Structure formats: C-alpha cells, structure tokens
Amino acid sequence: MQRIGVFVCWCGSNIAGTVDVKKVAQTLGREPGVVFSADYQYMCSQSGQDLIKDSIKQYKLTGAVICSCSPRMHENTFRKAAAAAGLNPYMVEIANIREQVSWIHKDMAAGTEKAIILGRAAIAKVHLNAPLIAGESPVTKRALVIGGGIAGIQTALDIADAGFPVDIVEKSPTIGGKMAQLDKTFPTLDCAACILTPKMVEAAQHENVRILAYSEVAEVKGFVGNFTVKIRRKARYVKEDVCTGCGLCTEKCPQKKAPDEFNLGLSNRRAIYIPFAQAVPKVATIDPDYCMMLKTGKCGVCSKVCGVKAIDYTQKDEFIEENYGAIVAATGFEPIGLDKFDEFAYSLSPDVVTSLEYERLMNAAGPTGGTLLRPSDLKHPHTIVFVQCVGSRCDEKSEKGVPYCSKVCCMYTAKHAMLTREKYPDTEVYVFYIDVRTPGKNFDEFYRRAVEQYDVHYIKGMVGKVVPENGKLKVQASDLLENRQLHIDADMVVLAAAIEPDKSARPLATMLTASMDTNDFFTEAHPKLRPVESPTAGVFLAGMCQGPKDIPETVSQASACAAKVIGLLNKDRLVGNPCVxxxxxxxxxxxxxxxxxxxxxxxxxxxxxxxxxxxxxxxxxxxxxxxxxxxxxxxxxxxxxxxxxxxxxxxxxxxxxxxxxxxx
Amino acid sequence: MEFLYYPGCTLKNKAKDLDLYARKSAEALGVTLTEVPEWQCCGGVYPLGRDEIATKLSSVRTLMAARDAGCDLVTVCAACHNVVKQINHDMACDEYVRTRVNNYLAPDVPYDGSVNVLHLLEVLRDRVGFDAIREKVVSPLTGRKLGAYYGCLLLRPSSVLAFDDPENPTVIEDLLKALGAEPVYYAERNECCGGYAGIADPEVPEKRAAAVLSNAKARGAEALVTACPLCYYNLKKHAAGTGVGVVYFTELLAGALGVK
Amino acid sequence: MEQQNMREEILFTANADPKKCMKCGKCSGACPNYDKMEYHPHQFVSMVQEGNVEPLLESESLYLCLTCMVCVERCPRNVQPARFIEAVRLAKIRQQGENRLKPQDVPELIDEDTPQQLLVSAFRKYTK
Missing domain, CATH: 3.30.70.3270 (Alpha-Beta Plaits)
Known part of the structure; x- marks a missing residue:
C-alpha cells in the first residue's frame, strides 16, 4: 500500500477563486492510501516546495499528488522537490485543477467537484506507479546546420566560437542565401553584401566550421545527442579542393544562355559559373542542364582553359555520413510564385517585377550594374507603382496566397521607395498599402521618412488590374481615403510577393520528425518560452523556416539557437525520459x-x-x-x-x- | 463522343452562327451534339441571391434532362454556361437551394447536381484534344494574329466554373494555335465588356469595349475571338473604325476544319 | 422595413460574410465600372456590415454593377462583394413598384443586332 500525500494549490485566486481548495484537500485526505493532505497559497513557491519535502520525510510518503496547474508548467518543479526529499520523481502525479477546472468553470460547486474527481484519478494512478530511473546516453559534440543563409551562418559561427565543430549543409553552390541577393538593408541602409560577406568569409576560415555547399541532407537517423546524417554532395563537375576560383572558365564557356538564378533570371550566365563575386566557397560549378559537354559530349572548353585541371566531367553525386549531437534547421524562404496573380500582368510584361527582382535591378552587381532600368527596353522608369501584400493575408482557404502577414514587405518597400527617390528624384513613386506595419526599432521612423522626406505617395488601397499597353503599364487601383479609383500610367510595377518556407523544408521535417504548421513553417516547442527549439529533442530552428522575420530578428534567433545547441553539446551525457x-x-x-x-x-x-x-x-x-x-x-x-x-x-x-x- | 447540347435562346436567333458552326465543327470532329428536347431559357444571368429559387428552375430542368439521358451537358453560349454551371453547383453544394428546388419541381428522383456541365471549349481541350484538332485542320489560319476575348462569364467565379486560370486563361489561345493562328495575349481579355448594363447606361459598354479593343489592337490583334453573344454585340458595336474584327470561336474553327 | 431587419434579409440573400473583409479595397481597385457608381464594391460590404443600407437602397449604383464577378475573383479574403450588391438590389426591386425596366421601354433601347441574352439578362437584373 502506498503512503500518499495530497497537496492542493490555491494559485492565489487562480484556483481558489473557483475551487473550494480546503474541501478538496479534506475530501481527498479521506481517500484510501492518503496519509497527508494540505492546501497552500502557492505550492510552487519555495515554502510550498518545502511543505512537500518536509511532508515526504515526516510522513514517509511513497507517492505525492499535486493538485495545481498544468504539468507543462510545474511538473518538473515538483518532481525536483520530491527527488530532493528522497522520493523517486516519477512517484509524483499532477492533477490539473487550474487549466482544466478553475479557468474554464464559473460555478464553485461544480468546479470543486471536478477538482476532487481529478485528484482521485491522480491518486488511483499513484497507487500503480513504480519508481522509474532515467537512462543516459552520450553526446556527439558536433552540430549540423541545414541552410547557409544568414540564419545558418550566424548559428554556425556562434556554435563554432564556443569550441564545437559545425557543418553547414547548403543546397546551392555558395552560402549567403537570400541576404546575398539584397541590395541595402533596412532601417540603416547598409549594404547587404558589405555586412554579410565578412561573415561568409569568417565561416569559411573558421577552424570549427566546415561548409558543405551544393549538398543536401538525404537521411537522418538517431536521436538527440546521437544523430547520424547522410549528406548528398551533388556533382559540381569541378574538383572543389583544386579549383582556385579564378573564373577563367566562366568567361570562356560558349554557352551563354543559362538563366542566372542569382539575378532571378533577369540576366544569363554561362553553363559553368560562380554565382557571384564573393561566393563561398569560391569555386565553379557546371550546370548539367546547359553544359554541352555533359549533354552531347562536344565542347570541353572549360577543361582546356583550366590551369589547375579542376574540371571533372565524370564526377558523380557522393554521399557522406556524419554523426551529430544537434541539428539546426535554417532552411529559409522563397517568395511565392505569382502565376496565380496575373491581374498584375506579371507574365505579360517584363516590367512587372517582384520585390526581390527589384533588389537585383537596384544592385551594383545586378544585371543593370546598379542603374535602375526597366527590363523591357532598358530605359529609366519615371513612374513606379509598388503593390504591397501580394498573396499575403489571404483567406485561409485561398489556393493562391498565404493567410499570414509576410512581415518584411512594408519595410523593404519603404526602402525601395526611398532609395529610388534618393537616386532618381525625377521618378514618381506610389505605394499601395492595406496597412503599413512597421513595429521594430527605428522602423516606423524609417517609413515616415519615405513619406515626409522623400515624397513617396502612400495610398491606402489596392491595385486591381495592370494592363500593359503601348510601353506603359496602365494601373487601375482604389484610393480608399479619397474614395476614388486611380488610373496611373506606370513604367514599372513592383509586387511585394508573400514569402513562404523553402520547398526543401517539408521533406526535411519528415526526415527530422520535426513538426510543421499548416503553412509549412517549423513549429517551435513552445511559441513563447521555447521559440528556437523544435518539439523534437535535439532539433533547433533558426530564421525564416520558423516564421516570417527580418534580418535583425533572424540573427537574434540564430544566436539564441546557437546558445541552446551549445548548452546541449556541453553535456557529456544526456538523461533520457524513462516514460518509454x-x-x-x-x-x-x-x-x-x-x-x-x-x-x-x-x-x-x-x-x-x-x-x-x-x-x-x-x-x-x-x-x-x-x-x-x-x-x-x-x-x-x-x-x-x-x-x-x-x-x-x-x-x-x-x-x-x-x-x-x-x-x- | 456524345453529348446533350443546350444552345439557349440567343443561339437560335441573333447568334445563329455561333450555333451553326458549333454543330458543323462538332460533326467534323466526331462529336455528336443532341439538342436538349423542349429546353427553356436559362435567364441570361445567374441568379446570385441565395433565396432566388424560381429563377433557377429552368436550368435545373435542363440538368435533369441530361441526367436522365445519362450524358454530359454541353453549352456553347458563355452566358448559358455560366448560369447552368453555377446552378448545378448550387444543387450539389447548397442544401437550402437543393431542398427548395426539389420541393418545387417534385421530380421522381430529386436532383443533386450530378451532371457534368462542359463548355464546348472544354470538350475541345479535354475530350477531343488540340492535337487531334490540329490534324483535322484543312485551311489553317496561318499568319492571322488573333486575340482571345474571354470576358467574365466563362471564367468567373473560378471556384465554381473551374474553366481555366481566371487571370491568365489559355484555352482559346491554345485552340487558335492548333488552328494555325498566332494568338495575341493582352491583359483586357478577361475584363468585362459592359454586359447588360447598356440598358441602364449605354456609356458603360462603350467605355469597356473601347478599353478592350484598344488594348488588343495595341498588342497586335486583328480580330477578337469570343464565345459570348453579348460580348460579340458590345465589342462589334464599338469596333467600328478600330480595324479590329470580332468573330465567334466556332466560326473560326469551322473555317479551319473546312466545314464552313 | 426597419434597417436592422433589412440588414438581416440582405445578409441572408447574399449568403456571404462581410466580417471577413480586411478593407484592402482590391474589389474597388478591380471594378470595371467604378466611376459610374456612387457607392463602390467595398462600400457595399462595409455599409451592409454596419447596417447602413438605406443610402444603398436609394442609389443608382445598384443597377450599374455588371456582376462581372471580378471583385469576387480578386478578393484576397473571399468576401464576395458582388453578392452584397446583388442582395441589396434584390431587396429593392422586390418591393412593389420598383421594376426598373418595363416592356414598353424596350423598343427604344435595342437595335436590330441586340442579342436576346441582353434583354433576358436585363429583365432578370432590373425587374421582379
């Protein structure tokens, strides 16, 4: 027969306001096996815990039932208290009389009755409880970061600085991610490349960081502290350790028609290419879809011009297997496709572009060398219309867009508007908005500058139709504050496309057994209190793959994520969950x-x-x-x-x- | 390939060409169109109010005829298609409408929206296939630059009509390619022609038609291709002086197939 | 009819939820007949939601909506503004003596090419 103690918490008035705690303690005190029963204002307080410890010792308790808040909240607290008094922690059971009783019931009598019933159930369980001992497992002191954008780079650097080896797996030929494609960054307008490339170089040179670019995770096995991961190293057809990144091959390659993904297809590149000047690792990659040698066996120019004999047309995908203690998902985002939003004529006119394409058109390393020229005729645009929320904030059942706010568009559109007016004061800039959302340090001030100092026309309304005609884009839109429909002959239209998680995230989540929400963002272990951990132990989250966020937030989250990883890798052994x-x-x-x-x-x-x-x-x-x-x-x-x-x-x-x- | 065919009132009067060439083309393509016996007018516009019951009955009678014949129902007029398809959707998905309509008509077997309603363009695309049509073309429309004009009725609401991408439709363009013509893509092709509002204010279709015609012309279209008698009327009326022609898709098809 | 009852009737006929509206104005940005209308698609949604239907009932805008459904198609929130316009129009023309189109007026309004479709549509829209 167990000797059970019952401890009923008031939680101030949280429980005691709707539950007669004294009656609960008295009634449960008469249950078989219960040798002690008491109520107390705050059982989680130090003195409340002392009451539990003292009672365990005094009454030689073999089990305890705590009637209190949800076990998610304080189960661990009470188990630790019990353990300190010499009781096996798994002999403690929680009856949740707050979330399941007092917070959802108004009637004191009914609440009290239900609290007693839940207490009885917990007592019945304790009668059958047996002490459990948690097992231990060793920890592999190495981390895997999946995704080499700013989130992955920052996480990797912080883990590496703490002395643990880190591998970054990046699916494209270079790390840098979306941030490398940006021109300037809000709200300070520093150049994205200027602040990102030093971090890329630092990652490349760090003794604890290994960059596995042009690679993908193929299989994940194991558990927290002991993951085994198979990584596919895609064939570059260039020996990574031999190539010096001189770029001669990329100048001599006769195939000039491959779309340049770094410039979002706004320009072409060769079949052998280095994505951009500051790429890390700076090695060439052959695009098998465009290389004539790989497709027809006729060409071989790159191999002939390569001074170090780095070209290898026979290269195949290879697999490597590594052990890791922790895995970080930092898979980032993509703008949604705009093929379902052709009321904006995206498919009809090259002068209708996405905001990310506009970044490239503004960028000194972009297809126009930093001079803003519209793609159709390379002329200066004089009227530019920006459209916010394209595909964001849609109905949940929408098959075209996403139900959430993409969060970054208001600020980057203000940036685009401001930079355009700064460089080309003769350009009229219109921004159509639903709401301008600029919470963040110096964010609203930034947006106000666009309006007040740069004379950007912010119009509360939405564009309903864009008609390309005679070299102009005829924009039809509502102006809700003036209760009129506007007709603007624009030279360019820039669409703030909603962002969505990268397509690689869903299969990765399956491999990691990490959960996702309905939008394919990774779910965090707790939305407020454990925001950088996934519910799967040992799997952590950084950046856009967890939800829309800007660069400062991404970097903060990446460092937070690194701190969690370091905390894990610092342990030599992990205590498991004995409830298996x-x-x-x-x-x-x-x-x-x-x-x-x-x-x-x-x-x-x-x-x-x-x-x-x-x-x-x-x-x-x-x-x-x-x-x-x-x-x-x-x-x-x-x-x-x-x-x-x-x-x-x-x-x-x-x-x-x-x-x-x-x-x- | 056999279908029950619902021509509707306009195709028997002012849009006889739309009907005649639909039948001739169908025959040339091995498609049998059997006219719905004793059909009634669909009413021209879909009765959008949920409590509009009487105005939905004639379409349900047509649908029940197709059900009883065990055939898919084919339409050619864009308006008839829109009305019959939306009412069919109501009968399948809206308990309120279904109950009241069945109570009123009291058929032996209540109707539940089970019939497949197809526009002839869908039959050409999904059943006959544009490749098969291309093979049967005897006088291709080579060199002709033609702009598809969808208007609203074929496309919207897309959640019910599921005809094509409502913002970037391609079925008529793809048909034109199969017939040897060069389709002209222009943004106004899925905007309204002004519809019936000419009765309330003649300026409305005038303005709308002008916008459509000027956009199509600017993009290089010699003529606009439509499936709707009202679009045809509104566009044709205001096309004078623009040099842009207006033609039914069935007429082009029949011409290319050599059965005109 | 009292405004509140009228609002309920309109909401029933419309079979759509004005509370889904996020007031972006895309419906009115897309509307091809905006300039002819005194009240615009987004206002129909908002005014029905707020029960302010009297001005709508008296407005010519009821007869100028083309029911082209572009507002329905492009609304990001699936509000279906055209359904509210239609519901208000029905609430009006179902009243005695509110027929907008009389058979004797027709000869003046048509020409020899006018398709039957136009007339049946107009009678559907403007009369009860």
Missing amino acids: AHSDELMCNGCSQCANVCPYGAITYADKEFRMPDRTTAVRRVAQVNPAVCQGCGACTVTCPSGAMDLFGFSNNQIMAEVDAICK
Missing part, C-alpha cells in the same frame, strides 16, 4: 504495426528464441524499443493488436485506473 514504451515479448506477434506508426524510428525487430512446451524452443520475431530514441508518445501502445506494447509511467493499467476513478 516496452514490449512484452511473450505477447508480441511481430506484426510490425508499432514500427509503422512510430514517428521516431525507435522500434526494431529481433528474432528471439522462446522456450515452448515439452522443452522445445521456437524462434519468433519480436519488437524491441530503443529507449534512447523513444519519446513516449504512446502511438505504438494503442496500435498494438495484441496489447504487447506498454508505456512506463503511463501503462494501460494506470490509465484504466484513472478512468475508473473518474467514472466511480
């Missing part, structure tokens, strides 16, 4: 259903010999759970048709006892 599944091998029939539903890959099968009647033996296939990988979700226990799977700490018996107590 285990199979009763005598009952298991090896059907594989548990392994099929296990989201963590924790279940394997082994052929085991069993003693049968008459001294015979038989070999049967049975499930085995790796307790270090199991997260205790319980999916296998409800799937198992023979009832062989059970969960420590949440056994079928314990749960049935709770249900019985509630229904009594």
